[in-house]
Amino acid sequence: MSVSGSSSKVRLMAMFVLLFALFSSQSSAAQVPLLMWSSEGLPPLASPAAGHITSNAQLTAYLTSAFGSGPNTVLLFLQDKLSKEDFTLFGGVFGNKQDSAFPNLEAALQASPSSVSLPALEWSDSSVILTLLQEELDVSPVLVDADTLSHLSINTSASNLLLINLPYCTGLGKSCKEVLHENDGIIGEALSIMKDKGVHFTAMYTGLQPSRVIPERSMSQQAVGRSLLQAVEPTVKEPIMFNVTGNPCIMLWVQNLNISLTGEWIDLAAQTPSLDGSICNDSYSLLVLTYASGYTLRFAMRQRFYKVSARNWFTLDSVQLQSKDLTASYIGSRNIYAPAEYSFHCQSVTSFRDTLLVPSSTNNKNSTKWRLNFVDFQIQGFGLANGTNFSYASDCAGFFTAGIWMGLITSLLMLWIFVYGMHMIMQLNTMDRFDDPKGPSISVPQTE
Template sequence: MIPDLKSLWTFGLVFACHVLVISAGDSVPVLLWGGDGETSPPEPVNPLYKTSRVDFEKILNRKLGKSLPPLLVFVRDSFCNEDITQNKENLKKIKNAGTIYLPAVESPMSVFESLSSYNLTMDDDLESVADNQLALVQATDLDTVPEIYSSMRESSPNLIAALTGRSCIYSRSERVRRAAAENETSLFFNSSSGEVLFYASQKPFIKMADDKDFVQLTKLSEASYADRKNRTTILGLIFTTPDGSKLTFKFNFTLIYGYYRLINLEYSTTSDVNHTGEILLTSRDRISVPRNFSYHCSQKTIFRNGSIILNFTDLQIQLDARGSFGDTYNCIGFTSIPIWTGIFVTAILALIMIWGLTMIMDIRTMDRFDDPKGKTITISALE
């Protein structure tokens, strides 16, 4: 069975994005329909490849047959698959069993114009097309194509029509492959030995005692760390503000029973006119991480002391790394809710089984039986 126009349009639109690449220049789509509907269909055409001029000539001759029916060709100066996509709803009005859709044909107009057995006519006001006549109609508006074809078919039932163009001119957007730009807002520190790693997805925000809004510290001027007897590690970050002053943050970690714990965070600034020295900032979250794990517990880590607030986003720290972060410790206990649920259900089933076994063990058998050769057991009414 020959597929109808709707199925051909659906098939063509599925490969539209692939066809657009090959439909530039003199390769244009061709829609061929009409006739008595009894002609055998051509061989299947792969929509991903361009149909050559010779192959299209064979397809057209097979469609026309030996009877040389009237041929009506709608021509556009520029015709691409985008035009078909944009006008698919209107072109669906064309229904014919012998419809052929070729998404990319090499110079189809040269094939139509070289039909020696046809008389070429170029008139936009034709009322009918006779046999052995080829009529070229300028299709400035695709909405009128179904109407013109319907009116022509009334006088010529075996009319064959085609819709194509002389070229395909469109601006194709090129995909440029570029290297990913570095994220200048992130904060990352890696010691020379690769042992201490510090990361935050954004530079820290700080709110001073006299400020109303948070200010982002964008310039990290110095970062260092010191390891004291493998027990205490001090990580220092020095930021430079726009006014030239320096803000120093010292993270004091101590190894206790296999856990690195942040004891305190010392904050100081060179612009402190009162010379109050270092200020200890504390966090509500307990920053503690097992050895060989990286700390990454919350999206925002806040340190404060009165009106001074320091905010880190996606903070991740590891003090015994080997050049890269290890497994993350997200402050989730090893006994999670599903584990507790399994233990609870197992305990209930165990209690039911123990109760059942106890009931079975408490069953007692008879210890007295009736002897058929001896005296029968008689139970009086008083007993």
């Protein structure tokens, strides 16, 4: 083989590796879809090529040309989570339109003079879209719902940014298609209200974060050569931890902290809370979570000694939710408890279905209005001084679940039928004497 031939092959392999690394690094980026339409029209935008991820800089440049220098009214539908797969799975602008979960959204896109569809928008933080719109419009967002929007007076001489939050299907006890169809109904109602008001507006539909992220490792992060296959460890968010003088005192981990008042669910777990006001000692712990969105959650725990079991137990005495001047309290001590040296874990802690949180009688009116749903909930308020991990978890699910009881009862019933049948068979006896066919027959006299 010649030297020139070898060098050309080496260059070809180097180019192949470089292109593969670039492709891998780009495909692993998190992304959300963005739909944008207007009642007046939008500047033309070339359809992105397959696999292209629109950067935030490209979106900023387009928004600048779309909004111009005059006042604009933007209606932003911001869903907790959204990915292109939500459209392809449940029908939509990127997928099958038969039996779609987005009939109102598709009708609005078709009726609009012009629309823009970005299947893959670069995502790095949940506040990117909102921040870009605030900078372009130079206004603060106004959080509204359909009822508020119908009574809202919109000043068209100045720019307006109207924000409508939409929930996602995680932890709501409904299928994703049902939740997305309900969100589509909210979108349709809001668009109808804006049309009745006669206000020219630009609407946008996107997500706070992707609903589906497939982690991939780029070639640049992997060693070249032969290596054993290794599983990619998924990223796990850190638990909420309250420390006193450097020692962990209270730990809380939850997948979703869903709260609802008007039917729209808000996941507080996606926000970073402040722990100001939290306290703990040997017998009492209070975890205070204050969120920038205006909500405050208080978890009050107490440790007591019970003579019957001759050991200390901790109970979650109450959970309090506060929003502005509205306070709702729930009692959990009857159902949420564990040994003092353990943590408490439950897959679902709710105030409305299989209730572990019972509305307090002191403000029962407010407590019944709010709905709480904590998904994959684990908390520990005592015994954390020697480590930063949860202790052994006492789970809320008992050993004898409803399915186990049904199986046991059915098995016992079948066993009883089998034993009864065997008993009846064992009681059968053969006759020790039979009729003799050769003997005299029995005559029965007849009387007239």
